[in-house]
Amino acid sequence: MTRITFERLASDGKARTGVIRTPRGDIRTPAFMPVGTAATVKAMMPDSVAATGADILLGNTYHLMLRPTAERVARLGGLHKFMNWSGPILTDSGGFQVMSLADLRKLTERGVTFKSHIDGSRHEITPERSMEIQALLGSDIVMCFDECPALPASRDRIAESMELSMRWARRSRDAFGDRPGHALFGIQQGGLERDLRQQSAEALCEIGFDGYAVGGLAVGEGQEAMFDCLDYAPDQLPEDRPRYLMGVGKPDDIVGAVARGIDMMDCVLPSRSGRTGQVFTRLGVVNIKNGRHADDPRPLDESCGCPACRNYSRAYLHHVFRSQEIISSMLLTWHNLHYYQDIMAGMRAAVAEGRFAAWQADFHATRAQGDIDPL
Numbered sequence: 503m504t505r506i507t508f509e510r511l512a513s514d515g516k517a518r519t520g521v522i523r524t525p526r527g528d529i530r531t532p533a534f535m536p537v538g539t540a541a542t543v544k545a546m547m548p549d550s551v552a553a554t555g556a557d558i559l560l561g562n563t564y565h566l567m568l569r570p571t572a573e574r575v576a577r578l579g580g581l582h583k584f585m586n587w588s589g590p591i592l593t594d595s596g597g598f599q600v601m602s603l604a605d606l607r608k609l610t611e612r613g614v615t616f617k618s619h620i621d622g623s624r625h626e627i628t629p630e631r632s633m634e635i636q637a638l639l640g641s642d643i644v645m646c647f648d649e650c651p652a653l654p655a656s657r658d659r660i661a662e663s664m665e666l667s668m669r670w671a672r673r674s675r676d677a678f679g680d681r682p683g684h685a686l687f688g689i690q691q692g693g694l695e696r697d698l699r700q701q702s703a704e705a706l707c708e709i710g711f712d713g714y715a716v717g718g719l720a721v722g723e724g725q726e727a728m729f730d731c732l733d734y735a736p737d738q739l740p741e742d743r744p745r746y747l748m749g750v751g752k753p754d755d756i757v758g759a760v761a762r763g764i765d766m767m768d769c770v771l772p773s774r775s776g777r778t779g780q781v782f783t784r785l786g787v788v789n790i791k792n793g794r795h796a797d798d799p800r801p802l803d804e805s806c807g808c809p810a811c812r813n814y815s816r817a818y819l820h821h822v823f824r825s826q827e828i829i830s831s832m833l834l835t836w837h838n839l840h841y842y843q844d845i846m847a848g849m850r851a852a853v854a855e856g857r858f859a860a861w862q863a864d865f866h867a868t869r870a871q872g873d874i875d876p877l
C-alpha cells in the first residue's frame with residue numbers, strides 16, 4: 503500500500519495550500535474535518551457530509567472504545583465500512599476526552615485509568631492501547647496519545663505534562679510500528695510557553711512523525727492568546743509535513759489559524775451549533791430561534807449553495823427549529839458544514855492565486871456588515 507504523503511502546492515505569507523494523498527483519497531489543505539464522534543456526523547448522511555466538500559472525517563477514540571468498542575468495529579470490518587464513509591478518517595488518541603469527560607481519572611507514567619461516563623465501567627488507555635484501538639478502528643491518520651492540563655496551569659505543571667507527553671509520543675511511535683498507508687501524527691504541547699513548545703517540537707522531530715499537531719490550545723485561553731501562540735508554534739514544526747490545530751474553532755479562528763501556517767483543523771462547533779439553532783454565515787452568526795425570522799421568506803444566506811439555503815426560507819427553518827422537528831438539525835448542520843467548507847475552498851483558492859491577504863480582508867469586512875436587516 504502506498505504511503506501517505508503531503509504535497510505543498512503554494513504558499514502566500516505563512517498560509518499554505520496542498521494535498522495529503524492517502525490510499526482512501528486526497529485531502530485538500532487547508533482542510534476542515536467534521537467530527538463524527540460516535541461513528542456518525544450527527545444529523546448527516548455520509549454522502550451529505552461529502553457533498554459539503556469534506557475530504558476527511560474525525561472519529562473519537564474515547565467514545566468508540568466505550569461504545570460499540572474498537573474490537574466490535576474491527577469484527578464488523580472497520581470504521582469506514584461500519585459508518586459507510588469511504589474517505590480518509592483521522593482518529594484522536596482518546597487522551598483529551600478522557601481528561602474532559604471520564605470520571606475518576608488516574609494519571610500515571612503508564613497511562614490513564616478512568617471510569618466510563620456511560621456506565622461507570624473501568625478502562626485504561628496507555629500509548630500502546632491507544633495505538634491498538636486506532637488500528638482496530640482502521641484509522642488512516644492516527645494521533646499520538648498525549649496529556650494536556652487545563653489552562654491556566656502553572657509553568658511547572660505544563661512542563662511536566664509536556665515531558666510526559668513526549669515520552670508517550672516515543673511509546674506511541676514504537677507501538678505504531680511501520681504501517682504503510684497509515685500515518686502517525688505527533689502532538690506538540692507546552693501551553694502558552696514558547697520555550698516549552700520549542701522543546702516539544704524538537705522532541706517530536708527527533709522521534710519523527712508523518713504530521714504534527716499543535717495541541718493544548720482552544721482550551722479556554724481565548725482567541726488572542728491562541729493567536730499569540732500560533733504566531734510561533736507552527737513555525738517550530740517541520741515545514742514539509744501537515745500541521746494540524748486540534749479542536750478549532752469558530753470561522754474567524756480557522757481563518758486566523760490558516761494565516762499562521764495551519765493546514766488541518768477539526769471542531770464540533772458547526773455540527774453542534776446546527777442542533778442548537780446557531781447558524782454561521784458570511785454575515786456572521788444568525789440565531790434561527792429568534793422571532794424575527796418567523797415571517798421571513800428569504801434564505802439564510804442567498805449566496806450559499808446548500809439545500810437549507812436553496813430550498814427553504816428563514817421562516818421554515820425557524821418553524822422546524824421551534825417545533826423540534828428532526829429536519830431542523832439536518833438542514834442547519836448541513837448549512838454550517840457547507841459554510842465551513844466554503845471558507846476552506848475560498849482560502850485554498852486564494853493561497854494558490856497569491857491573494858490570501860485580500861481574501862482575508864474581504865472575509866472580515868463581510869462579517870462586519872452583520873446579518874441582513876429584519877423585514
Ligand SMILES: [Zn+2]
Pocket residue numbers: 802803806807808809810811812837838840
Ligand atoms: Zn446554506
